[in-house]
Amino acid sequence: MNTKHKPATLAVHAGKQAPPDSRPISTPIYQTANFFLDEDVQAAIQDGKRGEHYTYTRYGNPTQAAAAGKIAALEGAEAGLVFASGMAAITSVLLAYLKPGDHLAAARDLYGGTSGFLQRLESMGVAVTLFDTEDLESARRALRPDTRMVYFETLTNPLVRVADTEALARLAHEAGALAVVDNTFPTPINHRPLEWGVDLVIHSGSKYLNGHSDVICGAVAGPADKVQPVWKALLQFGGCMDPTAAWHLERGLKTLALRMERHNTNGLELASWLETHPAVDQVFYPFLASNPRLDLARRYLAGGSGMIGLRVKGGDTAAMDMLNRLELFSVATSLGGVESLVSMPLLTSHALFSAEERARLGILPGTLRLSVGIEDAGDLRRDLEAALNSINR
Ligand SMILES: Cc1ncc(COP(=O)(O)O)c(C=O)c1O
Incomplete structure (x- = not known):
């Protein structure tokens, strides 16, 4: 190539590397938008089997597949x-399965x-009925003959309520709907x-899965036949993951179990201690003896994570302080993430809700949400203690 081609051609084509025979320990970042369409790939496309080969990164990419495969394996799923x-x-997921009517x-x-x-979705003609995660009767009442899907969060934000996953999935199936x-x-x-x-199962991987903020x-993870329509929606709506981001996610996942172990112990230790502080009104954490749904936490959860809901005395002024x-x-x-964060639902996740709507969800004045990181629990407790001791109540 060097002798017969001009610089403009060399600049584009010279130096290309075929995948090496040696096997890298870490899945490389396949930072490419497209792949060679070899003759066998061309034949596969003609046979309607494009999905079985890498052609274009919106359709699939090995670095994405490495991250997706890990998440599927962790969830016990066939596909991810x-x-x-x-x-x-x-x-x-919602647009793959729901249509007007x-x-x-x-x-x-x-x-x-x-x-x-x-x-x-409602403005597009999908009817939506809301139910309370903790109230199975309200979920049952929300079902209709045309219900296609029952959707919930397994641990809610910000008060970390434990969903009765099995009962809600059963209700969905009895109604002929997807859970x-x-x-x-x-x-x-x-x-x-x-x-x-x-x-x-859906994840915001921006949180624990990647784990480094x-x-x-x-x-998304699940059986292959249920993931397939979601893949088609991904292709059409274009929300594909960049290979470099996928590589970071896959690297983060390698330490997920270790990190969660520390988030779980730090979360439980701090939640238990917070309950004893006189400036604190109420603490929400799955494994506290004061949690009325402790039995569900024990049934479904191996650990409570690092998420703690907290209400301080003195309302929103004290919480902001x-x-x-x-x-x-x-x-x-x-x-x-690995670092501890704190937020006020009033200013973040529930800023667009009215005070009445927040109250209905149990988010009363003075509510804070902690995301406890993997730092030393004693250091974190001293930080919380100093702040709690000095707020005006
Ligand atoms: C429970 C939950 N699901 C989904 C999302 C949305 O995820 P992302 O910010 O990665 O789009 C968030 C973001 O805060 C979340 O907390």
Whole structure:
């Protein structure tokens, strides 16, 4: 090539490497938009089997497949997909399965972005009925003959309520509907919804799965025949994951079990201690003896994660005061990273809700949400203690 081609051609074509014979330990970043369409791939496309080969990264890419395969394995699923964000995963699942005239029964206390998208679905002709995650009767009442899907979060935001996954999946199936869950808060280390009858599991991978607060991504896992329509939606709506982001996600996943172990122990230790502090009104954590649904936590969860809901005495003024006095806990909207974060639902996930709507969800004045990281629990407790001791109540 060097002798017969001009610089403009060399600049584009010279130096290309075929995949090496040696096997890298880490899956490489296949930072490519397209792949050679060899003759066998051309034949496969003609046979309608394009999905079995890599052709174009929106359709699939080995680095995406490495991350998706790990998530599927962790969830005990046959198939998995990764997405550009958790919202891309959620919207792809909902749009893959719901069309105008269908009915969706969805939990009331969903992540705000998901609730917002349900309103858009309604404007597109999908009927939506909300139910209370903790109230099976309200879920039963929400079902209709045309219900196509029952959607809920396995641990809710911000009060970490434990969903009765098996009972809700059974209700969905009795109504002839799919059971779909967002399993972002527990992760498959703490809860594996497919084992309890759920059809499809969704994640915001931006949280615990990636775990380092540096990538936005999403995932879906389930049986191959139920994931297939979601893949088609991914192709059409375009929420595919960039290979470099997929590589970061796959690397983060390698330490998921280790990180969750520490999030679980730190979460339980701090939640138990917070209950004893006089400035604290109420603590919400799955494995506290004060949790009225402790039995469900024991049944479904291997650990409570690092998410703690907390209500301080003195209402929102005291909560804001505390927020700004913390030093190790950074004030930020997200969750699930190695570093501890704190947020006020009033300012973040539930900012668009009225005070009455928040109260209905149990988010009373003074509510904070902690995402406890993997730091030393004693250091975190001293940070919380200093902030709690100095707020005006
Ligand atoms: C439970 C839950 N699901 C989904 C999402 C949306 O994910 P992403 O921000 O990755 O789009 C979030 C984001 O905060 C979330 O908390």
